[in-house]
Amino acid sequence: AQKITQTQPGMFVQEKEAVTLDCTYDTSDPSYGLFWYKQPSSGEMIFLIYQGSYDQQNATEGRYSLNFQKARKSANLVISASQLGDSAMYFCAMRPWDSNYQLIWGAGTKLIIKP
Amino acid sequence: DGGITQSPKYLFRKEGQNVTLSCEQNLNHDAMYWYRQDPGQGLRLIYYSQIVNDFQKGDIAEGYSVSREKKESFPLTVTSAQKNPTAFYLCASREDGRKNQPQHFGDGTRLSIL
Numbered sequence: 001a002q003k004i005t006q007t008q009p010g011m012f013v014q015e016k017e018a019v020t021l022d023c024t025y026d027t028s029d030p031s032y033g034l035f036w037y038k039q040p041s042s043g044e045m046i047f048l049i050y051q052g053s054y055d056q057q058n059a060t061e062g063r064y065s066l067n068f069q070k071a072r073k074s075a076n077l078v079i080s081a082s083q084l085g086d087s088a089m090y091f092c093a094m095r096p097w098d099s100n101y102q103l104i105w106g107a108g109t110k111l112i113i114k115p
Numbered sequence: 116d117g118g119i120t121q122s123p124k125y126l127f128r129k130e131g132q133n134v135t136l137s138c139e140q141n142l143n144h145d146a147m148y149w150y151r152q153d154p155g156q157g158l159r160l161i162y163y164s165q166i167v168n169d170f171q172k173g174d175i176a177e178g179y180s181v182s183r184e185k186k187e188s189f190p191l192t193v194t195s196a197q198k199n200p201t202a203f204y205l206c207a208s209r210e211d212g213r214k215n216q217p218q219h220f221g222d223g224t225r226l227s228i229l
Contacts, residue, residue, distance in 0.1 A: 033214055033215055035217055035218075042222070043203060043205075043222060043223040043225075044220055044221070044222045044223065045158075045205060045207070045218075045220035046220075047217040047218070047219065050215050050217060052214070052215055091157060091158070095214060101146050101148075101163060101165060101209065102160065102163065102173075103158075103160075103218065105157040105158045105159075106157055107155075107156055107157045108155075108156070108157055
């Protein structure tokens, strides 16, 4: 069965440091997509970054980048120069090959940035 | 501004009562979704709709119903058959076409039992 695993239930990071949030996935699909979302305490889900399985380069979006290691089936989110506003839940999700519509979600990592 | 509007923000249900959660989008997206989130957990798919007048069950559809009479609207009814409805409910929509299109979310509705 296809699955997303986020092994870090919670993390504390000092402000201005870089942080890596882990995401591993299990699929035998030839093609798939990986998404990261941020959920602040207010509840809304905010799209951060996307990585396609056949993309030649790791995705970057401002302070967010994806450390995509296809052979290891990992898609870790890296946040550079963390800010207090980065404190939130972070979710990794995978779009299977045969679906344009559905996502498989991880359980999330709670990130707390310390001043 | 384009976006997804969920209402109400908070909702209380009495025993044996059906309640309806509203979701409206003005993004002109074809696909819409309903998710349930329990404390400390990820999202679980309840229902999704790819087109008007059509919808499919997700992983946890029992005790829920939906309709899609208009492209902009995808209301979710939590029926009395759902014995544990207390959760955070998120509605999302997605532009059809390229597979890298993300789902966009509303602000959610928190449902509690009275």
